[in-house]
Amino acid sequence: MDTETRLVYMDHAATTAARADVVEAMVPYMTEQFGNPSSLYDVAKVSREAVARARDQVAASIGAEPDEIFFTSGGTESDNWALKGVAFAHRGKGNHIITSAVEHHAITHTCAWLESQGFAVTYLPVDGYGMVDPVDVEAAITPETILISVMMANNEVGTIQPVAAIGAIARKHGVLFHTDAVQAAGHIPIDVQAMHIDLLSLSGHKFHGPKGTGALYIRKGVQIDPLMHGGAQERGMRAGTENVPGIVGMGLALSLANAEMAEQTKRMTALRERLVSGLLAIPATRLNGHPTERLPNNVNVVFAYIEGESVLLLLNRRGIMASTGSACSSESGEPSPVLRACGVPNDMIHGSLRLTLGEETTEADVDYCVATVTEVVQRLRDLSPLTPAELRSTGN
């Protein structure tokens, strides 16, 4: 690393560091307050009460009742439970599920497995900004439809879906509505009542809580089969000794994120716009996702003529931690299904870069990213045989 390099973490959509106050609140539940919430002595009662407090915090953050919150091991488990649990509990009514082409693998791979079990899945298209049209949702409903699952905000391009409109349609047709709010929680307001949401997935490590923590909101009265069978924890719906420290950390992290949301949204949106305009000043660059209906911390661009992975490697050498936005692309070499669904042209689709800001991101970090990315893109374009002459540096 050269002397001008600074360390800039720009991958908050992948994960976040747990906040110091959150870690501090968790520690006692790993040490002196170690009791199993199911036990009957006093130390167990302390754990039980801590879990109940966290349940209240999570419920209050999304407009739910505490007994509608079920703790899980993360977003992946919550998504699997919502889809498989509803599919099998409602098999007698129908076998059709509606989702979108831009969901996280925790949804799409679960849907693929459900297809192998005899369920039929419709993958709705999105517009150029990655947005689902509620009209398409309504048109896809058949008498066999038992579940609609559309994410609240996209993990790659940050587009916020019209969840309230989709929820209203689902409710009108008597179809259950699940939303994967893993990227949205702690960043944009959520109200499960106003948005007509029946099931909602959360993940603690995306809002400065601990990894391996999550929750599924299940509206009272919704029929769903358990995913985990065993003990009677979580009112008999999710077996396994509760991750008390994790649950405590997740509850506190979500309530703190909600309390600070208005201020952080204002600050991060300004930084996001500064980053977007800096990056779009690079020629042959395009913004992915919706220009305004997007998460306050998400920037996703594509650069023509170069590979996103090469950009990442050079950025890493300059201390910038970022992503192409698509976890699968580095393994399979396949372009991101999300960018493909958004209609990103073939000659640009491999050149994506996702930068996701966090509460510690500063203006100086953003300016360093713009300057470094500009330099790196130019360097790679100078090396690429695909780059047209007018985009090469003078002298090359």
Ligand code: PLP
């Ligand atoms: N859903 C979305 C939209 C995500 O972004 C992620 C994680 O990246 C997940 C689900 C999976 O969450 P977890 O890492 O908690 O399993």
